[in-house]
Amino acid sequence: MNPQASLSVPLPAGRMFSSPEGEPFLWVSEEPVAVGLWSRLFAESPRSGWWPLLVEGFDRDPDLLLETSAIERSTALTDHDPAGLLAAWWGEYTGSSEPGAEEPDPHPETAPFGRTWPGTVPAASLAEGAAEATASECAELLVEHGRPQRLGLVRASSGAQALLSCGWSGPVNYDNDTAVFAAVVADWERRFGARLLGLGFDTLLLSVASAPTDIDRALRVAAEHFAFCPDLVWQGSSPHTLRGYAERLVDRPVWNFWWD
Secondary structure, X not given: OOHHHHOOOOOOOEEEEEOOOOOEEEEEEEEEOOOXXXXXXXXXXXXXXXXXXXXXXOOOOHHHHEOHHHHHHOOOHHHOOHHHHHXXXXXXXXXXOOOOOOXXXXXXXXXXXXXXXXXXXXXXXXOOOHHHHHHHHHHHHHHHHOOOOEEEEEEOOOHHHHHHHOOEOOOOXXXXXXXXXXXXXXXXXXXXXXXXXXXXXOEEEEEEOOOOOOHHHHHHHHHHHHHHOOHHHHOOOOOOOHHHHHHOOOOOOEEEEEOO
């Protein structure tokens, strides 16, 4: 399968990775992606069927980043309820799901919510094309001013589906079914205008067209992020609190996740 056959944009030299059975699942450029290429491919994605990615980690070992067995063991996106997943994870990480757990002393790192799950954030009202415009702008800023990253292309109709199709298993230490995380990403696509920009061995990069503009909404969003990826608070920048993390989310159009 040659992605160039479906694209009007010329591709640099690259390589298609395939499963042991010979099924192609991800094309990756040999050199770092050039400025402007990601956004042009992203604009073509609805027609071409190829979702572009900024890919980290290929210089180390492709096998560490891609795990074809992750494709085989993943369930379907539609098998999962994103709100239920987030609530269950929150309960697990705060201890509120433990038998006999009471609600007295709130956990200081998750104040002001303590053990109480605040629920998911209501969907934002977005102008048509806002999510795509934000994604292109953020990706190009990362290409121009960030660390060099290769270009990836995966057959997928959305970023959430791309996570399943390319064999990514970044949060495997928490759950080896990528679909549970992809289901939440799909929900964020709908509620926040999130779009998948890129990934690495244990990292995930999203743009978001509806970033929280005040601390109250940022705290609710931060609670979802903590449930999705608790290492952001437990091991992220000091202070290791939900509020400290929430303050960094205000007006921030890029969400960066990493799992230990």
